[in-house]
Amino acid sequence: MVFSNNSLLPFALGIAVVTATPAVGRTEWTQWRGPERNGISSESDWALKGKELWKVDVGLGYSTVSIADGRLYTMGFDQAKNLDHVFCFEAESGKEIWRHSLPSKLMNEAHGGGTLVTPSVDGEVVYTANRLGQFLCLDAKTGTVHWQKDLKEEYDLSFPRWGYSAAPLVLDDMVVMNMGRVLAFERKTGEEIWVSDEDYGDAYSTPADFEFQGEECLAVFNKLGLVVLERGGGTELMHHPWETSYHINAATPVVLEGDRVFISSGYNHGCAMLQLGEDAIDVVWESKAMRNHMTGCIVYEDHLYGFDDATFKCLDLEGNEQWTQRGLGKGAHLIAGGRLLLLTADGELVIAEASPEKFEELSREKILDGGVYWTTPVLLDGRLYCRNSLGQLVCRDHRSDQS
Numbered sequence: 001m002v003f004s005n006n007s008l009l010p011f012a013l014g015i016a017v018v019t020a021t022p023a024v025g026r027t028e029w030t031q032w033r034g035p036e037r038n039g040i041s042s043e044s045d046w047a048l049k050g051k052e053l054w055k056v057d058v059g060l061g062y063s064t065v066s067i068a069d070g071r072l073y074t075m076g077f078d079q080a081k082n083l084d085h086v087f088c089f090e091a092e093s094g095k096e097i098w099r100h101s102l103p104s105k106l107m108n109e110a111h112g113g114g115t116l117v118t119p120s121v122d123g124e125v126v127y128t129a130n131r132l133g134q135f136l137c138l139d140a141k142t143g144t145v146h147w148q149k150d151l152k153e154e155y156d157l158s159f160p161r162w163g164y165s166a167a168p169l170v171l172d173d174m175v176v177m178n179m180g181r182v183l184a185f186e187r188k189t190g191e192e193i194w195v196s197d198e199d200y201g202d203a204y205s206t207p208a209d210f211e212f213q214g215e216e217c218l219a220v221f222n223k224l225g226l227v228v229l230e231r232g233g234g235t236e237l238m239h240h241p242w243e244t245s246y247h248i249n250a251a252t253p254v255v256l257e258g259d260r261v262f263i264s265s266g267y268n269h270g271c272a273m274l275q276l277g278e279d280a281i282d283v284v285w286e287s288k289a290m291r292n293h294m295t296g297c298i299v300y301e302d303h304l305y306g307f308d309d310a311t312f313k314c315l316d317l318e319g320n321e322q323w324t325q326r327g328l329g330k331g332a333h334l335i336a337g338g339r340l341l342l343l344t345a346d347g348e349l350v351i352a353e354a355s356p357e358k359f360e361e362l363s364r365e366k367i368l369d370g371g372v373y374w375t376t377p378v379l380l381d382g383r384l385y386c387r388n389s390l391g392q393l394v395c396r397d398h399r400s401d402q403s
Contacts, residue, residue, distance in 0.1 A: 028068045029380045030121040032167040032206055033252075039298040041336035041379045048351050048363040050384060050398040054094030058087055059391045060106070061114030064375045067091050067385075068121040071140065075128060076391050077114040079106055084115055084130045088143060091383070094395060098143035104130050107163050112371065112389045116165035120175075122187060127175055131163025135177060137190060147190040151179050155195065160202035161247075167206045171231065178203045182220055182234060194234040200224050202247050210255040212276055219253040219261055226253060226263055228276065240281040244269045251296030254304070256317070260284065266293030266309060273319065285319045294374045295332045303356045305340060307331065312342065314356050322356040332376045343373045343386055349396075368392050 033039045059076025066073045072091040077084050084104040088097040106113035119128035125146060129135045133152030138145055151157060152164075157179050166178035175187045180203045182196040201223025208219040209231065216231040225242035226249075229235065242249060244267045254262040261281075264271035270288035274281050290297060290308045297306030303322065304315040310330050314322040329345020335354050339362065342350040347368035353360040371390035378385045382399030 027381070028121070029378050030066050030068050031170065032064065032066070032118040032120070033376065034378075037208070039296075039334055039376065040300060041334060043379050043382065044337035045400045046337060046379065046382050046398045047400050048398075049365070050349075050396040052367070053092075053383065053395045053397045055392060055394045056089065056094050056096070057391045058387070058393050059085060059114065060112060060389065061116065061391065062375045062389060063115045064118045064387070065378050065385045065393070066119050066121050066126075067378065067380050068140070071097060072385070073119040073121060073126050073128075073140075074387075074393065075115040075117060075119065075130070077104060077106065079113075082106075086119065086126070086128055086136070086138060086143065088126075088140070091380070091395075097141075100136070100138055100143040100145070102130060102134055102136075104132055104134075107131060109162060111162075114389065114391075116163060118167045120168040120170050122170045122175075125187075127168035127170065127187075129164060129168065129177065131165060133157060133159075133164055133179065135168075137187075149185075149190060151177065151183065155179070155181060155183065157181060158199055158201070160204065162204070165204045165250075169207055169209065171209055176207055176218065178205065178207050178220055178222070180222065182207065182218065182229060184234060194232075196229060196234045196236070198227075198236065200227055204248060204250040206252045208253045208255050210258055212258055219255055221249045221251070221253050221263060223247040223249065225249070226261065226274065226281070228281075238276065238279055238281050240274055240283075242269075242272070250294060251292040254297055254299055256299065262297065262299075262304065262317075264290050264292035264297060264306070266291050268309075271319070273317070287319050289313070289319055289321055290315055293330060295376055298333065298335050300335050300354050301356075305333065305335065305354060307333070310345070312359070314359075316356065323359050325352075325359040329373075331373050334377050334379060336379045341377055341379065341384070343368075343375070343377050345373055347373055347388060349377075349384075349386065367394060367396065 063075040072089045083101045086100040169176040184193040205221040218229045226240045228237045271290040272286040273284040297304045312325045334341045340352045371388035384396045387393040
């Protein structure tokens with residue numbers, strides 16, 4: 001039964017939390033970049049070679065998937081009807097359970113247009129937003145709207161050139177949205193908890209939560225640079241300026257050991273390792289060795305893995321290049337079981353060892369056609385979910401027994 005309710009850019013993938021916390025065993029992938037918000041899947045018993053289980057068309061865009069209780073959630077844009085759809089599918093079969101639709105715009109400027117935000121699942125509800133600033137809390141089983149807000153209008157927010165794209169960040173009893181101004185809402189009712197005093201400019205990056213000197217904080221990377229906010233009330237604790245030629249900082253900050261933060265931007269700007277102090281931020285090192293245009297780096301065993309523009313690299317935490325792999329283009333990646341899963345600019349799935357010693361390719365297979373491939377893949381229960389910008393969402397069976 002289906003319920004029905006009514007230059008290239010970085011945001012598409014971007015934009016997620018990638019901390020150094022080790023992944024633990026989970027049976028769900030409820031938010032952007034997974035349970036630990038670090039781009040690492042705890043899956044270890046999975047096969048290099050897979051086979052297609054199902055494929056559906058979700059519409060234009062770059063939203064990836066979140067999965068809980070056997071249900072998969074994502075978004076896509078229907079160009080013929082000018083609607084954004086929030087979809088719920090059976091994760092195993094691809095059968096549509098429900099969709100919720102809301103008016104939207106293509107917003108095609110040098111990248112094809114379409115949806116940007118990845119839904120976040122919180123028990124019985126799903127939070128998501130579209131690039132125009134509509135923020136929704138939906139029933140996870142039926143798609144019924146629990147509450148909805150027009151954040152741009154309600155808070156008179158500045159509008160990013162390519163639309164809002166940060167994913168909802170669920171933290172205990174609040175859900176945080178980065179909209180230039182950072183906003184926190186009571187997750188059950190949608191009532192405002194706090195709003196940052198400053199508008200930090202075009203918002204394409206999901207905040208990273210962490211603890212610093214015993215205080216719960218948020219690291220937010222927007223047009224003006226990196227800002228650290230006190231999580232309970234949104235008070236600014238410190239700021240580090242970091243501006244690109246297009247005013248875009250898309251990759252979520254990588255927080256390491258609670259007092260160091262790695263940031264990276266495209267447009268030939270580069271990257272930096274920052275040290276948080278009592279009330280200021282110091283630069284440990286800065287270079288152009290990693291320029292995250294779309295998706296951010298993943299930290300695995302004290303090394304950074306990511307796309308330096310159209311080249312894939314491994315750096316150590318001192319910024320030294322360990323190896324460089326060309327020919328993959330601008331894509332997206334995931335780490336699972338000590339392996340890199342790379343979706344290339346040609347729609348190929350490349351699997352390689354996640355090792356600082358060298359780039360050792362283990363398998364390569366064409367899995368999608370057309371569009372661009374900036375959307376982070378998801379691996380859960382041996383099933384790999386990938387999509388392109390045209391809206392092809394494919395589920396592949398990579399279970400070790402191929403059952």
